Amino acid sequence: MIGLCKLQRLDASELFSGVGHAPAPLEGSETGLLMDADQQHASIEGVETSRQNWNLQAWCVDLLQASHPKNAAEIAQLLSKRAPVDLRANVSKCTIVEATKLLETDDIVVERLQISETALRVKSNPRKVKTSKAYLNGAVELQDAGSQALIDALPIDDCSTILDYCAGGGGKSLAMAARSQARIFAHDVNPKRMQDIPMRAARADVNIKCIDQAAIIKQGPFDLVLCDAPCSGSGSWRRSPDAKWKTTKSDFQDLITLQAQILNDASVYVGAGGYFCYATCSLFAQENEEQVNAFLKRTDKFTLLSQKSWTPLDGCDGFYVAVMQVKV
Structure with a gap:
């Protein structure tokens, strides 16, 4: 106060x-x-430059400045603002134009976003989304535009089997299934996190099979393995502002260790010539580029094809993705 x-x-x-x-x-x-x-x-173009006004723990300010030295202050300010409500048009069931028109029948106005060809931003009546015909029949799904752009960056077109290794609620599994004919497998160390995936997949009219560790060994290897790893969640802190105060520096270091272990564990399930993709919803380089660089130094199996990041300055949550491929 x-x-x-x-x-x-x-x-x-x-x-x-x-x-x-x-x-x-x-x-x-x-x-x-x-x-x-x-x-x-003191401010520049309305952006508070004092570290005390960044609304972040001091150690988080240090990480943000180190990761984004040119625009850390602007990013910090956006993390204190309300996040937009974004939808993903389910292109396996309808076009984005059809989804837009269907939303309009429930007085939900949206606009298309350039960041992803499936992304729609709700401009009016966001509270009506979950009871709308478009949502209930699977024409749209709630998903941040940055998360959709991340899926766009994955080389899924030529894949016949895909493993979402840290699937959680299945948002990225659903997005991949909507755009690919590949068999999609979802896994999470905590199966309870995946309990809604069958219902969501049925609504979206896509096939996603939830599997445990034993089934991964049986079904693998895979053409693409996605590790959307547990992280600080700093890229989505405007959606859960309490998290930026609950997360301690010790918690963060534990996450760094866990991410490294997940990379080691999941990499063995990538088939010959296959793709290994590492993603977070973090803004911090320690969880992103530095984590991938350290992994590549531990193994000579993969080569880095690309990496990309998004911040709230791009009009979405913060995300990072690296695409690696098994060396031929």
């Missing part, structure tokens, strides 16, 4: 008065937090 006073230039002495139900007057270190507020509000 003291921070809010600073951001909105409110008179803290009036709000923290101790009168009635008001909180007690500020004292000691609390008063010090309000000092030099004017100097801390």
Whole structure:
């Protein structure tokens, strides 16, 4: 609340008065937090440049600056704003134009986005999406535009078998199934996370088979293995703002270790000449480029074909994807 006073230039002495139900007057270190507020509000084109106004833990500010030295402040500010509601047109059932018209029958107005050919942004009545005909019949699915762009970057066209190794709720499995005739297999270390995949796949009219570790060995190797690894989630913190305060530096280091282990474990399921794709919804280089570089130093099996990242400055959540291929 003291921070809010600073951001909105409110008179803290009036709000923290101790009168009635008001909180007690500020004292000691609390008063010090309000000092030099004017100097801390220096801005360039409306973007707060003071580190205290980034609304992030100090160690996260350091990581963001190191990862995006030219525009870290702008990214931090966007992480404090409300995230848009994006939809993916299910092109296996309808065209994006047909999906748009169907949404309009429920008074849901959308606009197309350039970041992905399947992406639609809801401009009015977002609360109606889940009860709309377009959603209920599988013509559209809720999915951030950046996540859709990530799927666009995967070489799935020539694949006949695909493993989504860290499938979670299956959003990326569904997106791949809508665009490919490949057999899609979904796996997660916690099977409960995948419990909605069969229902979502049926609604979208696509086939996705959920499998455990034993079945992976039986079904593999695969033409493409996608590891959408557990991460800090920093790219989507505007959708879960509590996460940027709950995540500790120790948690982050544990995630780095886990990501490295997942890369090692999943890489063995890629077939000859196949693709190994590593993705996160993180903005931090330690979880992205640095993680992939370290993996490639541990093995001589793969070569890096491409890597790409997105930030809220691209009009979407933050994502990263690296595409590697088994050396011939």
